[in-house]
Amino acid sequence: MSEPGIIPEDEFLELTSFDKQLGRSIMTTYILRPVLSTLKLWHVRGRCSAPQSDDLAQVKTMLQLCVDRYFISPGKSNTARFRRGMSCNYGPLGMELRRNLLEQWWRSVSSSRDQVFGISTVSCTMDGDSDTGEGGGHLRMVEAESLKQMLQQENISKEQIIQELQSLLQRAPPLRRNLLQGALLQFVPMLELVNRKLPFGLAEVGLCFEPSDGSGRLTEFTQTSLVWFCSPRTSSQWLDHWARQRLKWWRKFSLSPSGFSISNVPGEEVIAAASRGVRVLYNFPWGQEALETLWSRGDAELLHVHNGVRSKLQCRNERKSVPQVLSITGNVDCGLMAFLFNSLQQLEKKDGKQRLQHRKVLKLHPVLSPIKVALDTGRGATVELKQVCEGLLHELMETKITVWPGYLEPAPTSMEQLFAKYDEMGVLFSVVITEDTLETGLLQVRSRDTTIKETMHISAIMNFLTRYISAAEKI
Template identity: 60%
Template sequence: MLSYCVKRLIFINENVPKTTLCRLPATCQHSRDRGIKTSISDAEDSDHTKTLMQICADRYYIASGQLNIDSFQRGTSCGYGPMGLELRKNILEQWWKSVIGSRAEVFGISTLHTSKGSNTNIDGHWRVVDAGNMSQLLTQKDLSKDQLIQKLQTLFEKGSSVRTSLLQGALEQYVPSLELVNRKLPFGLAEKGLCFQPSNGSDCPEEVTLASLVWFCSPRTSSQWLDYWARHRLLWWKKFALGPSDFSCIDVVGEELREGATRGVKIVYSFPWGQEPLETLWSRGNADLLQTHKGSRSKLQCRDGRKSVVPHIVSVTGNVDRGVLAYLHNSLQQMKNADSKQRLHQRKVLKLHPILAPVKVALDMGRGPTQELRQVCEGLLKELLEGGISAWPGYFETMPTSMEQLNRKYDEMGVMFTVVISDSTLESGLLQVRSRDTTIKETMHISEVQNFVSRYITAAENI
């Protein structure tokens, strides 16, 4: 069903000039803010970004097409391929694990994407109305302007609101959650999911995958909790980075402070075109909570020591789609490499952290009887998947491909290990395992592969 997405209410005003407001692209804005780089540095940054976008399109991270690439670079959801979807899933899982598992007082919730009625979301909202009803109203020529405005307002108010953030859901779940903590501060509610936000100043919403923590705490400790969560989140982003120094923490000052917020902090990544926020933290006071629950202080009060107070809020909101882009940018390495004939090639590899890498093992066949080798590959693939290790069925490929071409492909995909099963595997059970990070090939027994990869991932997680 077609639908119109209308932000808040549309008012017809003949006195409003028909002008188009355009905003500079993010690349131009950041370049203006941070000054002009040298031409050599600009060229290198541009080449790095173009190379990454081409890899993402060629190696199943995002669906090919300019629209997807533009959305991806803006930090909004796009058409993900199997590799990109798995990477985003891994980031979300680790985010959730780090927040929920960090403290006993954090609980997970799930709220609806849409809601009926005219309640206003704290951060604004979008309305979804039926296109047929909208079209029917607009074609009624006997209606005056005032009548048309009134009918449109009624239509919008009856439509569903789609969420633009996850904050409102946590505020609404605050009172039912008080029993979990016996009305004792502090505690938090975490959620992850799709939201709809405007892009580049446009009134048309785009999907964004967000992860949110809303932390309810004593008014006297809200500033300390903001610092605590800022440190916690920065360390988490750096944990999985190849170059941790690209991630940093900055204070939000002056006019950038959101209405109702007393302090703000951003976890940012230094992209070639400038710094972009991955997570934003706000110390918001208790106005949003009072507004959501109509100022009923008695039911909102919690125990802070011997006192009863209406808690203040520290909100943490992460843009997971931009996080995917940041980790891909951070992991791409380009280096000169000599092939078997001593010819120099540029080796491009996504050195994603073992925990985040979408595929841990790629299985391919070497020389030998095709049917028997395929059966061995299928058996090992099943064993890896049952052990929770993601594997890529490279043996599906029927076109003849050299090992150098395969290695190049899997390096660009970010695959950690390439396993080649050949006729020697049928005879002795031995196979060859190549490491993405070292390019070293070693021989091991087929029965050792799962434990070898599992130990490697576990060791990387504990660093």
């Protein structure tokens, strides 16, 4: 039995031949066109023009750095998915950065207001309607084997194929395009939890699906969602509040806060279910992209999900009204890419021989930086030096400080090359342990942001790093 999903590429060739033999062009429309569509690296959802040469060079540098320094896995298709804000294959540093970003998002929505609860819903379900007005239409999961069996039937007419295909699609479970539906379905039990008092919110992170640029090719992305339920008379104020909060959050972790902005959604782009929308934008080299979108959605969708029964939706306020729904949705992968572009600095300096050197640094915020400390021994590690490094590594990891074990790698030709590598990885501090450490307990600590090298006793390094990271979290 084939795995559920779009027909694999190694199977659509057989279907193509079969289709030509029987002259069934209808199947080319429903199946082959989505498979044959291609990814366009520079297409940005139809809103931005082609990048200029300087922008192209910057994007190329960023993507190459992400591959070279283990943020994303190599490969043109994987790089293209990452570039377009889609789910992709991450390397160890990219996965750690993503985890840190999601952790900070969760903290921001759960601790910024009282009465925000986390939920988790399935991405594929037969219960209810999976779409809620954004984009329209359904995405459904069909097994490739079922389609093959239908096509391989003999003595079947075009009309019968269409009828069987429609029946197959109707039986297939829908895939969600956003997380709103799950929150609306869980509204009633949550209402009882809060004793029917407003406001409150439901937060979730999960995988969603959408066709890519109208081609029919299914793509996936990770969405963050906060659905906020409030009284009708306060919905406008709450939308403004959350718009300010979200912009403040994005700027908090940025190296250049001016790259982030908010903008009202133009009237012609407001979805049918909403009365007003706001976008949090980042100015990429190719133009602005929406990182989060906030909608004031009214009560129509909530009533629709619960079959128009107003009595079970009413809250304990002065008018016993049905709550208004505000949705705040974001694309995790696009947000991660925004912070990477925002943190990249390309610097020039002259060395001791007056030669111009180019230095790339990922100045990610300390709480987002995937690796806080790199441990190294410079020009080679003896057994004793490795033992010191391993002891310090375990001590740091016990306090949940991420460490890169550089002492296990072949040493580069110079310490400057080593530091350049760690700068591109976004490592906050490089700790170098030498023979002097064995005699005096002193080691060298080099800062990514200042490039200043300090001599510190090994007993003080833990307190120094803990205080630094703790202070960064409070900024």
